[in-house]
Amino acid sequence: MTEPLVQVENLSRYYQNNLAISHLSFNLKAGEVLGFLGPNGAGKSTTMQVISGNLAPSEGEVSIAGHDIIEAPRAAKAHLGYLPEHPPVYREASVDEYLKFCARLHRIAPGQRAAALDRVKQQCGLTTVGRRLIGNLSKGYQQRVGIAQAIIHDPPVVILDEPTVGLDPIQIREIRELIRSLGSERSVILSTHILSEVQATCDRVQIIRAGELIYHASTESLNQGHEQSYTIGLRQAPGLEQLIALAGVDHAEKLGSDRFRVFFSPESNPDALVATSVEQDWGLYELVPEQQSLEDLFIELTHNEETNAQ
Amino acid sequence: MIWVIARREVVAMFLSPMAWIILAVIQTILGYMFLANLDNFFLLQPQLIQLANTPGVTDIVITPLMQVAAIILLMVMPLMTMRSIAEEKRNRTLSLLVSAPIAMSEIVLGKYLGLVLFIVTLVSMLMLMPLSLYLGTSPDGGKLLSIYLGMLLLLASFAAIGLYLSSLTENQTIAAISTFGVLLMLWIIDWIGSSVSNGQSVLAYLSILKHHQAMLEGVFKSSDIAYYLLLITGFLVLTIRQLDRERLL
Known part of the structure; x- marks a missing residue:
């Protein structure tokens, strides 16, 4: 058929x-x-x-x-x-x-x-x-x-x-x-x-x-083809620059004193982040993938059009 | 498919207390009136015997009873027809029927058939009273048949009008009141126009009462039957068109 x-x-x-x-x-x-x-x-x-x-x-x-x-x-x-x-x-x-x-x-x-x-x-x-x-x-x-x-x-x-x-x-x-x-x-x-x-x-x-x-x-x-984002929590949080410098990380933003949102470039994963955290004792306690791409797209598309219409 | 819908209508009617209450109330009131009329007949009987060409028991007991029954049912039928389509619209269940592989005409005819089945039950129950006269006397069988048919056609036309008005609104009360208004108007429409000779005949033809009265008296005219059938067909076609039109709005 x-x-x-x-x-x-x-x-x-x-x-x-x-x-x-x-x-x-x-x-x-x-x-x-x-x-x-x-x-x-x-x-x-x-x-x-x-x-x-x-x-x-x-x-x-x-x-x-x-x-x-x-x-x-x-x-x-x-x-x-x-x-x-x-x-x-x-x-x-x-x-x-x-x-x-x-x-x-x-x-x-x-x-x-x-x-x-x-x-x-x-x-x-x-x-x-x-x-x-x-x-x-x-x-x-x-x-x-x-x-x-x-x-x-x-x-x-x-x-x-x-x-x-x-x-x-x-x-x-x-x-x-x-x-x-x-x-x-x-x-x-x-x-x-x-x-x-x-x-x-x-x-x-x-x-x-x-x-x-x-x-x-x-x-x-x-x-696919979208950068993957994770929210992470670290007990002994390093500076934002140190996170961005990690392999595969595209950019990152601070959500609270010890929580961050980290964006990985496509086709990469948070291995480096976990390894570095263990090495330097950052105290990783949270690592949650965000499946945000559709929501972002939805808001972007519907919202942009709305503002255009106005 | 018409039968599937009719069957569900009848089941729904008798699942709610409405149909039972209506049947019970009407049967009680008219049963009481039947007794009163019968009592009256016994009072008149000695005088009737002395007259030549006297009216029989059917004319004195049954015809007046059915006249009253018609007026009571004119008030009651709107209550039976009001829910037919208005309720489905209010509860948004009409889309179940519309999305099923059946035509709009089958939906409307099914609903109408359900009402007709209720009417047949109602009128048949009423006819048990005249039939009980066979126990003591011999009523005019032909006249009884004419009365039975007359009542069926009258109520079937009430139902067609009620069904149409129920398709116009989601509000059952509005459907009931407007049906009652239309029925009453059709009942009294010949009250005016007696001064105008032409007007009188047109209005008299439109009046449901005139056609019904003839059948109660045992006069079975094809023009009366045609009137009822035209009325029923007309309102059923209007209902189908109304539901079809709503898809376009």
């Missing part, structure tokens, strides 16, 4: 006269996880609503598995699972009832419904709450029910709008693993404003600001 599963071409969307998204084009192949990043109000949710057929595009085309969402909505939607920003759950129904309804809605054959139900409950960690009313579940569990709903019919394209909102850290890790496993054979589009989430789960990242695509790269290339 070399044909892209999701193809978005020149997509624009207006709310009355407000431009929400402007001439977006991208595509997504099977087995890719695409992260959609952007500040609030950048048009992430609008894009997802348009791709899922909840909003009609003002201009441009969206096709899913080769079916146009406007021309052939039924075929396109059959290949799609969508979790909106607010999980679309019926509070008065139990988890099982709700998921059974979703299975019927997605035309899963009666004989396969029970198996599909068991599978998604397993995947989303819902096995213990099947009989409980959704309205009585915590926000995190409601979110999981929302994710279960999006994958119950095993769609080749899954769109998740901020899937980890309201989850606790353990649940977030589980959901990220789930997304990664989904992404192994499917296309997943994921929107978030949590940057580490993109780095942890996505193959590609797109940054969108004020409706425009301003950055597009694979997360791998994002992590």
Whole structure:
């Protein structure tokens, strides 16, 4: 399958006269996880609503598995699972009832419904709450029910709008693993404003600001070719110049009396720093790599544009 | 797929106490009225026997009962229809249906079918009262059938109007009040215009009451049926268009 599963071409969307998204084009192949990043109000949710057929595009085309969402909505939607920003759950129904309804809605054959139900409950960690009313579940569990709903019919394209909102850290890790496993054979589009989430789960990242695509790269290339920074703590701290003089160190800055941020040039590591610390008894007690590159990039891109706009 | 949605609508209606309470209250009130009408009939009976071409038990007991039932249901149906779409919009659950591989028309027809199933339950329960007359006397079967159909069509048109107004707002109270307003207006629309000869006939045709009254009296006219079917189709098409249009806004 070399044909892209999701193809978005020149997509624009207006709310009355407000431009929400402007001439977006991208595509997504099977087995890719695409992260959609952007500040609030950048048009992430609008894009997802348009791709899922909840909003009609003002201009441009969206096709899913080769079916146009406007021309052939039924075929396109059959290949799609969508979790909106607010999980679309019926509070008065139990988890099982709700998921059974979703299975019927997605035309899963009666004989396969029970198996599909068991599978998604397993995947989303819902096995213990099947009989409980959704309205009585915590926000995190409601979110999981929302994710279960999006994958119950095993769609080749899954769109998740901020899937980890309201989850606790353990649940977030589980959901990220789930997304990664989904992404192994499917296309997943994921929107978030949590940057580490993109780095942890996505193959590609797109940054969108004020409706425009301003950055597009694979997360791998994002992590490479950037200088790596570490925060370090030293009990008997030497001067800043001594740190900068170390092999591989590009530059450094002082964070406190005994804490520093040290930037290493690409392809080097803090060996020299540790060795020198042992030799000269600096008392190294902290050495934490900072995975800041995406956050820096994000702030740089979104902030610069904002100041330019003003 | 229409059936999948209709089924969920009915389940949702009966999961909340709303449907049960409405059925119970209406059945109690109308049951009491049925008894009162029956009592009245026993008082009148000696005089009726002396008259030629007298009205039967159906005309004296059932027709007035169903007239009252229609007015009560005019106030109650908005409460049943208000949640149909407004609630889904408020809770943002509509996108579940919209993202599923089904057409907007199937969503609307499914919701409408759910309401119709509720209406059939309600009217069938009401019809048990006239049917109980078979225990002691012989009511006019054809007339009862006409009354049954008349009530079904009346409530089905109420539901279509209610469904449309529910699709216009996220607020259930607004949906209920506006539905009630429209229904009442359609009920009384022929009160004016009697001085203008042409106006009267148009307004009289628009009035739901006129068509309903004919069916309660056992007059089964195709023009009445056409009126109801046009009304229902019209409002269902408007609902589908409204939901389709919202994707463009």
